[in-house]
Amino acid sequence: MNPFKSVGRWVEDRTGLAATLKPLLKHPVPPNTGWAYVFGSATLTLFIVQVITGVALATAYVPSTESAYTSLQYITHTAALGSMLRGMHYWGASLMVIFVGLHMIRVFLTGAFKFPREMNWLTGVVLLGLTLAMGFSGQLLRWDQNAVWSVVVGAEQAGRTPWIGGAIARFIIGGNTVGAATLSRFFAVHVFLVPGLIFAFIGAHLFLVIRNGISEPPQRGRPVDPKTYRAWYNDMLKRVGRPFWPDAAWRDAVVVLGLIVMLLLLAILRGPPELGKPPDPSIIEAHPRPDWYLLWYFAILALLPHGTESYFIILAPLVIGVSLFLVPLIANRGERSPARRPWAVGSVLVIVTLIGVLTLAGEREPWSPQYNTQPLSAQQIGADSGPVYAGALLFNTKGCQACHAIAGQGGVRGPDLSNVGARLNEQELTWRILNGGYNMPAYGSILTPDELHKLVVFLQSRSADAGE
Amino acid sequence: MSTEHHHSDNEQQISRRQFLSRMSIVLGSIGAAAAGIPVIGFIFEPLLRKPPEVWRTVGLLSDFAVGQTVKVVFEDASPLPWSGVTAKTAAWLRRESDDKFTAYAINCTHLGCPVNWLPKATLFMCPCHGGVFYKDGSVAAGPPPKPLQTYPVRISADKVQIQPSPIPIT
Missing domain, CATH: 1.10.287 (Helix Hairpins)
Incomplete structure (x- = not known):
């Protein structure tokens, strides 16, 4: 007798492994599920890639504020395949965020969260939150300057919680200042705590997928009625169900392979994000930014009306979380087809557009002062001495140019002043400079009367017909 | 039965x-x-x-000119031994007069990013969301809700000393 076969038979007899797994693999699924059903397994694949590349990175990464930066430099620039591994972990995280989003949109648009799959959705919402928590904590483990300031920004946001905000902020950074304890905390969260929770919730999510069955493709005019749905669904599976393996699983295999190829290409061609300056909080020249998937939130925090952010920081995540939880509880019956659910389609379009536009805004960050911008050249000024020239230099040194561009040079927080001489007269210019505004400092206490005069003369010369 | x-x-x-x-x-x-x-x-x-009360010397009295604001770097109150460069922190130190100093936390009161000092404009500007503060730490423009926080400073003999304090959570 074949010895492998007899070992296999012994293992099966003592464990019942195949007898347990085979029905899972072969569980019946509705026909014609098609390519829209691959996003869940794609996300799962990406999570597994994250676990494996993460474990590999942990073999070289040192979670100490003294050495983390150096060990990452080693991984990125010296270790064989280190850059590729970091690239896979970074792009894997990015793709995982994207695919969680796609999976969620698909489930929402096709009403797959309705009866009896409400808990599938709810466990999925928790997994979305955990995925973002992994993204944020992972960015911090990069422990460069950007990471240090991201911790501070994160702690400050938590600090806006009423009453216990300060305590939460100190709990997050593990003390009174960002230091050694902070990184160790985030390491424990990113490597043990959150992945453990993700494993548990993926387990529950998959269990529910098997228990409640994969939702059938929606059809117009076939609403979900909790009284009859289960019987109808089971009967449908009996009549026309297909075994998941291989009838539906082959598409997952195709997509998974495509994803892995894409991931490797990104890791090779784009590589991991370069490390910023060292994690020294006394280096002021910083430009803290979240990774791309949180840029939209970064943009919101800049664009909110002043003074409202305390409410927004606390209420927005609460409202988003509660709404996502309520979705399957208040809409668990009725039409599933997107063609009959215009509000569902509309809200997805609005949310995706909003996040897209805000992400672009976060990328451009027009609200940030450009305080390293170069002074205008004599040619741009149209003079190399006199009050106009002196005013142009003041325009740079007094910080005006950090927010106002002239001839395309300078910040974009405030209006472009290339043609301001045609819009505002001397009095108006003086009044605005002295009094400032919502986003502009009042220069009354900063400029001497002579400086103010030169600045106004310079600005008045900025007009298309001034030269004529 | x-x-x-x-x-x-x-x-x-x-x-x-x-x-x-x-x-x-x-x-x-x-x-x-x-x-x-x-x-x-x-x-x-x-x-x-509770953070221990320590004072860190950031320079000699003669190092600072009256009316000037400069960055000073010092060590946290009680860093863990393996902290490395992360134990460092900074403040903007302004000499108001012969015997008066003010040390501003570098953290913007909006969300904690490090503010830059523009010496000629005499403004602090934040790189994150565009907050601006005047030289006395009061809000000049943008989203910050409060003036810059300050650290305790003292003059001890001919040394200027700052008391490292917790990150200001606003």
Whole structure:
């Protein structure tokens, strides 16, 4: 007798492994599920890639504020395949965020969260939150300057919680200042705590997928009625169900392979994000930014009306979380087809557009002062001495140019002043400079009367017909 | 009669099970609490820790000109031994007069990003969301809700000293 076969038979007899797994693999699924059903397994694949590349990175990464930066430099620039591994972990995280989003949109648009799959959705919402928590904590483990300031920004946001905000902020950074304890905390969260929770919730999510069955493709005019749905669904599976393996699983295999190829290409061609300056909080020249998937939130925090952010920081995540939880509880019956659910389609379009536009805004960050911008050249000024020239230099040194561009040079927080001489007269210019505004400092206490005069003369010369 | 006997036996059985299950839950909870208390204590301990009162010398009195604002770098109050460069922190130190200094926290009061000092414009500007402060730390423009926080400063003999303080959570 074949010895492998007899070992296999012994293992099966003592464990019942195949007898347990085979029905899972072969569980019946509705026909014609098609390519829209691959996003869940794609996300799962990406999570597994994250676990494996993460474990590999942990073999070289040192979670100490003294050495983390150096060990990452080693991984990125010296270790064989280190850059590729970091690239896979970074792009894997990015793709995982994207695919969680796609999976969620698909489930929402096709009403797959309705009866009896409400808990599938709810466990999925928790997994979305955990995925973002992994993204944020992972960015911090990069422990460069950007990471240090991201911790501070994160702690400050938590600090806006009423009453216990300060305590939460100190709990997050593990003390009174960002230091050694902070990184160790985030390491424990990113490597043990959150992945453990993700494993548990993926387990529950998959269990529910098997228990409640994969939702059938929606059809117009076939609403979900909790009284009859289960019987109808089971009967449908009996009549026309297909075994998941291989009838539906082959598409997952195709997509998974495509994803892995894409991931490797990104890791090779784009590589991991370069490390910023060292994690020294006394280096002021910083430009803290979240990774791309949180840029939209970064943009919101800049664009909110002043003074409202305390409410927004606390209420927005609460409202988003509660709404996502309520979705399957208040809409668990009725039409599933997107063609009959215009509000569902509309809200997805609005949310995706909003996040897209805000992400672009976060990328451009027009609200940030450009305080390293170069002074205008004599040619741009149209003079190399006199009050106009002196005013142009003041325009740079007094910080005006950090927010106002002239001839395309300078910040974009405030209006472009290339043609301001045609819009505002001397009095108006003086009044605005002295009094400032919502986003502009009042220069009354900063400029001497002579400086103010030169600045106004310079600005008045900025007009298309001034030269004529 | 035999059925009656059987019935009461059953009732006894149920109350015995009820007792055992309740006891198991109580014992399990006690065990979880007993094992959990040191863990929770360890994790929350940083909240209770009071920073030691230390003063760090950031320079000599003669290093600072009156009316100027400069960056000073010093060490946190009680960094862990393996902190490396992360133990460092900075402040914007302004010499108001011969014997008066003000040390502004570098953290913007909006969300904590480090503000830059533009010496000629005499403004602090934040790189994150565009907050601006005047030289006295008051809000000039943008989203910050409060003036820049300050650190305690003192002059000890001919040295200028700052007391490292917790990150200002606004």
